[in-house]
Amino acid sequence: MIWFTEYQTKNTGLTVKVKEAKHIQSKYQEILLLDTYEYGKMLVLDGAVQTTERDEFIYHEMLSHPALIKHRNPERVLVIGGGDGGTVREVLKHPEVKQVHLCEIDEEVIKVSKEHLPTISNQLDNPKVSIFVEDGNKFLDERKSYYDVILLDLSDPVGPAEALFKRAFYEKVKGALREGGIMAAQTESPFLQELYFKTAVKEIQKVFKYYGTYLAFIPTYPAGMWSFTIASDDVDVTKTDAKELEKLKNLNTKYFCDKIYTSLFSLPKFVSDLIK
Ligand code: SAM
Numbered sequence: 001m002i003w004f005t006e007y008q009t010k011n012t013g014l015t016v017k018v019k020e021a022k023h024i025q026s027k028y029q030e031i032l033l034l035d036t037y038e039y040g041k042m043l044v045l046d047g048a049v050q051t052t053e054r055d056e057f058i059y060h061e062m063l064s065h066p067a068l069i070k071h072r073n074p075e076r077v078l079v080i081g082g083g084d085g086g087t088v089r090e091v092l093k094h095p096e097v098k099q100v101h102l103c104e105i106d107e108e109v110i111k112v113s114k115e116h117l118p119t120i121s122n123q124l125d126n127p128k129v130s131i132f133v134e135d136g137n138k139f140l141d142e143r144k145s146y147y148d149v150i151l152l153d154l155s156d157p158v159g160p161a162e163a164l165f166k167r168a169f170y171e172k173v174k175g176a177l178r179e180g181g182i183m184a185a186q187t188e189s190p191f192l193q194e195l196y197f198k199t200a201v202k203e204i205q206k207v208f209k210y211y212g213t214y215l216a217f218i219p220t221y222p223a224g225m226w227s228f229t230i231a232s233d234d235v236d237v238t239k240t241d242a243k244e245l246e247k248l249k250n251l252n253t254k255y256f257c258d259k260i261y262t263s264l265f266s267l268p269k270f271v272s273d274l275i276k
Contacts, residue, residue: 002017003015004032007047016038017036029046040054050084058216066237072180077149078151084120086153106133140172141172145177145178149184151184156193165196180235191223210233212264
């Protein structure tokens, strides 16, 4: 019997019973594809759980839909990271989207996901999608005022994603958005990764005029409490109007819904205190 533990801090972790494990060493990271009893297939990078078949919908819906709904016409979307394809799948649920660019540093993540996680990666070959196997930080040096929505679907701020949680990178994200542009990022766990969370959110706050942080319950992420931050220089992302609620009605989702959307920024007190 195999058990896998993801060490979330020195003192705690998530343990799952595994039927089968595949191991691949890519140029950037150690990739584990685990077939687990409780969560289905699980993708693990450098020891950190990235996604599982059972709970992936929560993360991918919550990263994508608030930003896409708040944008008045999201035609051009960029996803940085996200090689499993779950965010791309959610983005394509919005009929206004004409073009999706995915910039993932590690080709192996895309390959493994296409082969073993078809329910997550199934839109990666959609004709609206172009894939760039590049470092997101460098990729943005070449792109100015182009995208309507940029989604930062990155692994933790250690290893290849480290620079992509810093102010200089968020400045590049802002520069790559065209007028009315909105970005959203996964900003870690406010409970078990307090420092990662605070740092990422505060850096975003320094760069954009309007911003808001929201949470979702994701069972396989540290402490189950996960955060996202949405930001823009042109759109007051903290406001909601009737048109947005209308758009939301037509989305086929399992977690994201009107009740969550209308109270998106209702944070527990300790969480808002961390990012005041
Ligand atoms: N849902 C996830 C989480 O919070 O754990 C993120 C999942 S997604 C698989 C993260 C992806 O970001 C990985 O495939 C990783 O290779 C990619 N990544 C890390 N650093 C990157 C960089 N500098 N440029 C582009 N992609 C990067």
